Amino acid sequence: MFSFNNIAQYHQQFFDGTTTCLEATNYYLTKIEECRKLNAFVEVYFSESIERAKYLDEKRKNGIAIGKLHGVVIAIKDVICYKDHSITAASGILKNFVSLYSATAIKNLLEEDAIIIGNCNCDEFAMGSTNENSVYGRVLNALDENKVPGGSSGGSAVAVQAGLCMASLGSDTGGSVRQPADFCGITGMKPSYGTVSRNGLIAYASSFDQIGIFSNNINDTAKIFEVISGPDIHDSTVNQEKQKTFFVSHPEKIKSKKYRIALLKNALEHKSLDKEIKKDIYELTDKLKNDGHEIKEIDFNLIDFIVPAYYVLTTAEASSNLARYDGVRYGYRHKNTVDHLTEFYKKTRSEGLGKEVKRRIMLGTFVLSEGYYDAYFTKAQQIRRLLLDQTKKIFSNADALLLPTVPSTAFEAGMMQHDPVAMYLADIYTVYANLTGTPAISLPLFKHSNGMPFGVQLITNNFNELTLFEISYMLMNVYKTY
Numbered sequence: 001m002f003s004f005n006n007i008a009q010y011h012q013q014f015f016d017g018t019t020t021c022l023e024a025t026n027y028y029l030t031k032i033e034e035c036r037k038l039n040a041f042v043e044v045y046f047s048e049s050i051e052r053a054k055y056l057d058e059k060r061k062n063g064i065a066i067g068k069l070h071g072v073v074i075a076i077k078d079v080i081c082y083k084d085h086s087i088t089a090a091s092g093i094l095k096n097f098v099s100l101y102s103a104t105a106i107k108n109l110l111e112e113d114a115i116i117i118g119n120c121n122c123d124e125f126a127m128g129s130t131n132e133n134s135v136y137g138r139v140l141n142a143l144d145e146n147k148v149p150g151g152s153s154g155g156s157a158v159a160v161q162a163g164l165c166m167a168s169l170g171s172d173t174g175g176s177v178r179q180p181a182d183f184c185g186i187t188g189m190k191p192s193y194g195t196v197s198r199n200g201l202i203a204y205a206s207s208f209d210q211i212g213i214f215s216n217n218i219n220d221t222a223k224i225f226e227v228i229s230g231p232d233i234h235d236s237t238v239n240q241e242k243q244k245t246f247f248v249s250h251p252e253k254i255k256s257k258k259y260r261i262a263l264l265k266n267a268l269e270h271k272s273l274d275k276e277i278k279k280d281i282y283e284l285t286d287k288l289k290n291d292g293h294e295i296k297e298i299d300f301n302l303i304d305f306i307v308p309a310y311y312v313l314t315t316a317e318a319s320s321n322l323a324r325y326d327g328v329r330y331g332y333r334h335k336n337t338v339d340h341l342t343e344f345y346k347k348t349r350s351e352g353l354g355k356e357v358k359r360r361i362m363l364g365t366f367v368l369s370e371g372y373y374d375a376y377f378t379k380a381q382q383i384r385r386l387l388l389d390q391t392k393k394i395f396s397n398a399d400a401l402l403l404p405t406v407p408s409t410a411f412e413a414g415m416m417q418h419d420p421v422a423m424y425l426a427d428i429y430t431v432y433a434n435l436t437g438t439p440a441i442s443l444p445l446f447k448h449s450n451g452m453p454f455g456v457q458l459i460t461n462n463f464n465e466l467t468l469f470e471i472s473y474m475l476m477n478v479y480k481t482y
Helices: 007-016 021-034 046-061 104-111 154-161 178-184 218-228 251-256 275-290 303-324 341-352 355-367 373-396 420-425 431-436 465-478
Strands: 041-044 073-077 115-120 167-172 187-190 210-215 260-264 294-298 400-404 440-447 453-459
Touching: 007 218, 021 041, 021 046, 021 073, 021 115, 041 154, 046 115, 073 154, 104 115, 104 218, 115 154, 154 167, 154 178, 154 210, 167 187, 167 218, 178 187, 178 210, 178 440, 178 453, 187 218, 187 465, 210 218, 218 465, 251 465, 260 275, 275 294, 275 400, 275 440, 275 453, 303 355, 303 373, 303 420, 303 431, 355 373, 373 431, 400 465, 431 453, 440 465, 453 465
Parallel strands: 073 115, 073 167, 260 294, 260 400
Antiparallel strands: 041 115, 167 210, 187 210, 187 440, 400 453, 440 453
C-alpha cells in the first residue's frame, strides 16, 4: 500500500519500482473522497490529475530526465490562479470565474513535474484567521472537528494535516500560512517578501502578500521553495537574482552548529500568551542555551503597535485592490434593474462580498479618507519604518528570532465570530514578519495538555531562507517533543 514520508523517499520508490505517480495520485484522490466532510477542497481535479500522473510515469519509463518535484501531489489555495480552472477566493463575487492564466508559482511547479490535485477552501479573499469566512462554509480541523483549523489558508493546511496531498500552497499576508500550520500541527513557511512572485496571486494587501508552503518536514518545504522562488518579469517586486539551493544536505553538520537566537521579552511576557505555551518555549530556550547556543533576550517596546499598524495598512491596500470587483467585467452581478450605476455597484458588492471583507474594505476606505489619512495611515507607515529599523538591529547581532506563532492553541469554531477585534489581536505574533518582509516559519514542536499541537515561530533576516531552514531542521530533529 502506498505511503508518503518525504519527497526524497518518494522519489527513491520510483527507482526501486515500488510505486508510481498514478498509484500515489489515486491514493490521494481516494483519501480526499473519504475526508470530504472536512471541506478542505473547493474543487478536485480528478481526471486531470490522473492523466498528469500517467504522463509522468511514461516520461520516467522512457528515460526522460525528471523534474525536482516529479509526481509530487500538491494542492493550491483558492487565491492562486491556474489557467482554465475556476478561482473564486472563496467569494460569491467571483462565482464561476475561470482563470485566463497560471500564476508564476504554478508554472514553476508544473515545469518541475508536480501534480496539482485541486484548489483549497480559505477565508474570503484571504481575510480571516479561522476559515469560517468562506462562501463554501467552514473548514474542519482534522484533529478536532469542533475547532477551527486557522486561516486564512485553512483548507491548504488541513489538506496536508489530513494526508490529502504531499504539500500545499497558501498565501500569507499576516500569518495566514503560519497560524493554520500551528493549529494543525504541521510546518508552514512564509518566504521573504520578494522571493516568490505574486503574479497570479489574488491581491489582498500587495506590500504584505506572499505565497507560502505547507508540508510535514523541512526538506520538502525547502525543495518546494527552491522551485517556486526566483526572478519573474511579471512582478517588479521580486528579487531578480535566482538564489542558490536551500535543500538541507549536511544534517549532522547543522545539528552541531551553534546559533545566536534572540527572544523578544515583551512578546513572551505578553498577557495574551497561553501560560503553557510560554513555559514550553522558555524550557526550549533553556535547552538550547545548555547545548551551547547563544540566547539573547531583547526589549521590544513596539509589540502593542504591531497589530494596529498592520490592520490600518492592509485594509487600506485591500480597499484599493478590491475595488475592481464591481460586477461589470466578470463574476457576480446584481440581477435586478437599477436606475444608477452607483446603485448597481452598491447592490452587487453588498450581495457578492461577505461580512468580514466588507468590514475591512470600509475600514481601509476610512483610514485613507481626507482628514484621517495622516492620523492613521501615515502613522502606521511610521511604525512600519521603526519596525524595519529595529529588525535590522536585531539581526546585526543574531541569526534568528524565536517567537510564539499564536497566543493559544486552536479554539472552538464560532468563538471569534462576534468579536472581530479579539480575532485581529490573535495575529499579534505573526504580522511582524509581514510588516518587515522577513522570512518566517511555524514549527510543530509541542503538544498542549488540551491535546492540541502548537509550535514556535522562527524568523531570520531578509533573503536569508538558508539559515531559516538550517535552524528549523535542527529544532525539528533535536527538540521536537511529540
